[in-house]
Amino acid sequence: xxSLNTHSDPIILEMRSITKEFPGVxxxxxxNLRVKAGEIHAIxxxxxAGKSTLMKVLSGVYPFGTYTGDIVYQxxxxxxxxxxxxxxxxxxxxxxxxxLIPELSIMENIFLGNEPTKRGVIDWAEARVRSTELLxxxxxxxxxxxxxxxxxxxxxxxxxIAKALNKSVKLLILDEPTAALNESDSQHLLxxxxxxxxxxxxxxxxxxxxxxxxxxxxxxTIIRDGKSIETLDVKADGVDEDRIIKxxxxxxxxxxxxxxxxxxxxxxxxxxxxxxxxxxxxxRLVCKNSNFFVRRGEIVGFAxxxxxxxxxxxxxxxxxxxxxxxxxxIYMNGKEIELKSVKHAIDAGLGYVTEDRKSLGLNLLDxxxxxxxxxxxxxxxxxxxxxxxxxxxxAEQYRKSLRTKAPSVEExxxxxxxxxxxxxxxxxxxxTDPELLILDEPTRGIDVGAKYEIYGIxxxxxxxxxxxxxxSSELPELLGLSDRIYTIFEGAITGVLNKDEASQENxxxxxxxxxxTA
Amino acid sequence: MxxxxxxFGGNTRQFGMxxxxxxxIIFFQIATDGRTLTPGNVIxxxxxxxxxxxxxxxxxxxxxxxxxxxxVGSVAAFVGVCVALFxxxxxxxxYLGVLLGLLLGVLIGAWQGFWTAYVGIPAFxxxxxxxxxxxxxxxxxxxxxxxxxxxxFQKIGSGYLxxxxxxxxxxxxxxxxxxxxxxxxxxxxxxSRRNAKALGAEVPEAWVSITKLVLICGAILYAxxxxxTGRPGTSFPIPGLILAALVLIYGFISSKTVIxxxxxxxxxxxxxxxxxxxxxxxxxxxxxxxxxxxxxLAGMIFVGRSTASxxxxxxxxxxxxxxxxxxGGAAVTGGVGTVIxxxxxxxxxxxxxxxxQLLGVGADLTQIIKGLVLxxxxxxxxxxxxxxxxSIIGLMFKNFGRGSELKPDETTSTKEVISKGA
Numbered sequence: 023x024x025s026l027n028t029h030s031d032p033i034i035l036e037m038r039s040i041t042k043e044f045p046g047v048x049x050x051x052x053x054n055l056r057v058k059a060g061e062i063h064a065i066x067x068x069x070x071a072g073k074s075t076l077m078k079v080l081s082g083v084y085p086f087g088t089y090t091g092d093i094v095y096q097x098x099x100x101x102x103x104x105x106x107x108x109x110x111x112x113x114x115x116x117x118x119x120x121x122l123i124p125e126l127s128i129m130e131n132i133f134l135g136n137e138p139t140k141r142g143v144i145d146w147a148e149a150r151v152r153s154t155e156l157l158x159x160x161x162x163x164x165x166x167x168x169x170x171x172x173x174x175x176x177x178x179x180x181x182x183i184a185k186a187l188n189k190s191v192k193l194l195i196l197d198e199p200t201a202a203l204n205e206s207d208s209q210h211l212l213x214x215x216x217x218x219x220x221x222x223x224x225x226x227x228x229x230x231x232x233x234x235x236x237x238x239x240x241x242x243t244i245i246r247d248g249k250s251i252e253t254l255d256v257k258a259d260g261v262d263e264d265r266i267i268k269x270x271x272x273x274x275x276x277x278x279x280x281x282x283x284x285x286x287x288x289x290x291x292x293x294x295x296x297x298x299x300x301x302x303x304x305x306r307l308v309c310k311n312s313n314f315f316v317r318r319g320e321i322v323g324f325a326x327x328x329x330x331x332x333x334x335x336x337x338x339x340x341x342x343x344x345x346x347x348x349x350x351x352i353y354m355n356g357k358e359i360e361l362k363s364v365k366h367a368i369d370a371g372l373g374y375v376t377e378d379r380k381s382l383g384l385n386l387l388d389x390x391x392x393x394x395x396x397x398x399x400x401x402x403x404x405x406x407x408x409x410x411x412x413x414x415x416x417a418e419q420y421r422k423s424l425r426t427k428a429p430s431v432e433e434x435x436x437x438x439x440x441x442x443x444x445x446x447x448x449x450x451x452x453x454t455d456p457e458l459l460i461l462d463e464p465t466r467g468i469d470v471g472a473k474y475e476i477y478g479i480x481x482x483x484x485x486x487x488x489x490x491x492x493x494s495s496e497l498p499e500l501l502g503l504s505d506r507i508y509t510i511f512e513g514a515i516t517g518v519l520n521k522d523e524a525s526q527e528n529x530x531x532x533x534x535x536x537x538x539t540a
Numbered sequence: 541m542x543x544x545x546x547x548f549g550g551n552t553r554q555f556g557m558x559x560x561x562x563x564x565i566i567f568f569q570i571a572t573d574g575r576t577l578t579p580g581n582v583i584x585x586x587x588x589x590x591x592x593x594x595x596x597x598x599x600x601x602x603x604x605x606x607x608x609x610x611x612v613g614s615v616a617a618f619v620g621v622c623v624a625l626f627x628x629x630x631x632x633x634x635y636l637g638v639l640l641g642l643l644l645g646v647l648i649g650a651w652q653g654f655w656t657a658y659v660g661i662p663a664f665x666x667x668x669x670x671x672x673x674x675x676x677x678x679x680x681x682x683x684x685x686x687x688x689x690x691x692x693f694q695k696i697g698s699g700y701l702x703x704x705x706x707x708x709x710x711x712x713x714x715x716x717x718x719x720x721x722x723x724x725x726x727x728x729x730x731x732s733r734r735n736a737k738a739l740g741a742e743v744p745e746a747w748v749s750i751t752k753l754v755l756i757c758g759a760i761l762y763a764x765x766x767x768x769t770g771r772p773g774t775s776f777p778i779p780g781l782i783l784a785a786l787v788l789i790y791g792f793i794s795s796k797t798v799i800x801x802x803x804x805x806x807x808x809x810x811x812x813x814x815x816x817x818x819x820x821x822x823x824x825x826x827x828x829x830x831x832x833x834x835x836x837l838a839g840m841i842f843v844g845r846s847t848a849s850x851x852x853x854x855x856x857x858x859x860x861x862x863x864x865x866x867x868g869g870a871a872v873t874g875g876v877g878t879v880i881x882x883x884x885x886x887x888x889x890x891x892x893x894x895x896x897q898l899l900g901v902g903a904d905l906t907q908i909i910k911g912l913v914l915x916x917x918x919x920x921x922x923x924x925x926x927x928x929x930x931s932i933i934g935l936m937f938k939n940f941g942r943g944s945e946l947k948p949d950e951t952t953s954t955k956e957v958i959s960k961g962a
Contacts, residue, residue: 343815368817382815385808387875396805397816399798406798414739430742450816 034059040091049075053250062225064239072248081115082108112192116182129153129166132185156184176207195226201329230327232263244269271526279502282481287318296350298338308334310514316489323504324493331513332493340374341367373456377463386436391417398454420449441472458489568895579770589890590779591838595861598834600882605827606807606874607663611670613854616839618674624687624849634693645836649829657824679851688848697844699778710768711775718764722757791879808875867917
């Protein structure tokens with residue numbers, strides 16, 4: 023499997039049988055990673071495979087002692103107790119969410135926590151000289167005193183790298199560096215990585231964009247379900263995108279699905295020419311001319327990698343609750359409707375179960391019964407006075423029919439497990455009696471048994487003639503559940519496949535590349 | 541612990557505060573040789589604190605929604621001086637003056653609500669500005685003078701229930717009010733038990749209900765006795781009556797109506813509320829507006845009580861009201877708090893103030909003690925949360941009830957970590 027045939031290259035980093043457990047879950051199991059000095063090493067895997075966990079182990083976010091296995095870096099076993107320790111050794115990680123302070127200048131950010139001082143006083147002249155030098159090295163032509171908030175994400179990424187260079191980095195780790203960048207910025211960043219490689223800096227890159235990996239990586243380690251599957255040598259093995267995809271998804275279906283005979287009716291919901299702008303960045307589009315429709319009784323899947331714009335599309339349709347609406351039409355039952363607010367959307371018969379249950383979906387201070395009725399208080403109140411008996415009865419009904427495990431409906435939702443929380447959220451939206459229910463990552467953070475039950479609930483909703491949209495990062499889930507799947511890449515819908523023609527391979531292909539035919 | 545919780549409901553801090561209140565009263569009753577629970581003193585206590593308690597009602601809603609209002613003292617003073625001027629210069633009757641005062645409160649509230657909810661300026665800033673603006677406005681329109689109000693207007697701040705009916709030696713209306721109150725408590729407990737039974741929900745044991753009723757009714761009837769046996773001419777004070785009505789109304793609104801639920805939802809998790817169709821801007825606007833209306837009312841009651849409006853009315857009230865709310869169990873982060881809890885919190889401060897005064901403790905020490913009480917009350921709650929609910933009171937009552945069932949959901953949290961880390 024391992025094809026490290028060129029033993030001449032010295033190994034800068036070796037992670038040996040790294041196992042990282044969280045209570046009840048094994049996030050990493052005996053993972054091995056060998057990175058040669060001076061190469062660009064890509065780590066590929068599906069969302070949740072364990073890539074970021076591995077990098078957190080390496081960089082000391084999870085300190086020595088919380089994992090088992092050895093980290094051998096520059097021929098020495100390392101025991102990093104925090105990020106400072108790993109940075110001291112020359113390992114710098116740049117996270118997907120940039121750790122820059124928007125109000126401070128480029129220069130101040132580069133030297134944050136590492137300020138050049140002269141007798142305890144910051145030497146700004148020195149800082150200025152050095153930051154100009156560093157900016158030149160990363161190819162960023164900006165005044166070092168420009169505030170971070172005034173430059174784009176692409177340039178901010180470069181500032182992060184300049185900051186890393188200032189710490190005399192030997193091993194640079196980039197987690198999804200191009201996820202938020204446009205094409206020219208991405209290309210600049212990739213070129214920079216090749217340039218750094220020329221200067222002897224080793225890089226590890228985590229990316230979903232396989233075309234980029236194919237372009238710059240020397241070797242690729244594939245991680246799946248917390249295990250290292252294989253390491254490919256790009257040049258020697260003749261690796262292409264298809265080969266990587268095969269490694270990433272090559273597993274048997276673990277989660278099973280309840281039997282379901284779809285009863286699909288006519289198209290009742292349609293979105294046309296949907297364009298939405300990024301909420302902060304002026305000229306960036308998060309939805310590019312998207313078109314899709316849903317039939318009655320149909321479960322429609324939205325496939326796409328994290329950050330592809332699935333959630334943005336769903337939320338912008340759901341009462342414009344995300345981004346700046348630019349143009350587009352929504353038709354429901356043949357009539358054009360305008361959903362200007364979430365209230366309009368709910369009244370029109372839409373429901374949206376968010377991917378981020380804890381920060382967007384639930385008021386963790388509430389109990390089950392209050393949550394169940396929270397999106398449709400009208401139905402349990404008369405003249406704006408809530409009928410507590412009705413609330414109890416309704417919540418109890420859903421608790422029984424969805425088999426939510428809780429001592430009573432007066433239990434606080436914060437005390438429930440993920441699966442049961444999700445059932446309460448589903449109950450909340452079922453109680454609004456929607457015609458179209460959008461489920462964003464409905465089984466994230468939920469164990470297998472509860473997943474099966476939630477699939478059952480989704481199918482039941484479809485059987486009642488409702489339309490269901492399921493957004494998921496787990497391809498097996500989409501394949502098992504959906505009648506039709508749209509693929510989304512960088513804000514645009516790149517294809518649609520019927521259940522019988524969809525496979526993990528062709529979905530992954532559509533999810534990682536721009537539309538071939540316009 | 542559980543049994544006690546059942547008795548008093550609410551969160552740990554809230555029922556801890558009820559204990560504290562009772563303990564304080566008993567302590568001062570003993571320390572002052574019985575001068576605390578005399579009709580005169582209790583009537584005084586209510587009269588002198590009703591306006592703070594009214595502010596606390598509005599403030600708890602503001603704090604539940606996740607804001608703060610620093611302007612209430614200034615708003616109260618401004619409304620007070622305006623109403624005093626309206627009555628003096630335009631010769632309008634007192635009730636029209638009150639009506640205009642409330643209307644003015646609505647306008648001021650709309651101003652603050654507009655900036656907070658629709659422009660999106662933090663309420664702290666908006667109301668800090670309001671504090672300056674309306675204090676200045678009070679002194680500008682009143683030319684920093686004292687403006688007296690007529691006798692019938694003074695009734696709303698210092699009046700009592702009249703003597704009517706047969707001479708029983710007690711104030712009849714006060715007695716009637718007390719009996720009605722007790723009857724209401726008994727009736728609602730019976731109704732909630734019946735409801736719970738009909739729905740198949742957990743019905744509290746009979747002894748819980750009975751103990752609860754005996755304690756509450758006992759307290760109500762004892763208070764009634766005190767109020768009804770004051771020196772001739774005094775009885776249950778009018779400001780107390782207004783306060784009681786407001787507690788009932790706002791207690792009902794906050795716990796039983798759609799807008800009440802929306803306030804908790806916005807304060808608890810604004811994004812989740814918005815994605816459930818709650819119009820959070822409207823909620824924030826109404827909450828801020830309501831606060832100013834109640835501040836106006838409190839200002840008028842104070843002017844009525846002190847017989848005139850002055851340039852330094854209401855100084856520092858906002859802090860008393862905010863302290864009452866936090867002692868009463870509200871969370872700084874919003875989403876938590878109750879009207880009744882804030883009243884209890886306000887009463888704790890009031891009893892403390894009053895008792896220390898009776899003991900002859902100076903204003904300097906009183907302030908220090910009040911500050912420490914606020915700090916300890918909130919520290920108690922923070923400690924509660926960080927220690928996985930092993931509160932001091934919880935430890936004291938560990939052997940009662942079923943013990944701790946509040947185990948954090950470990951599997952969920954780790955899975956969340958993993959899915960986020962991926």
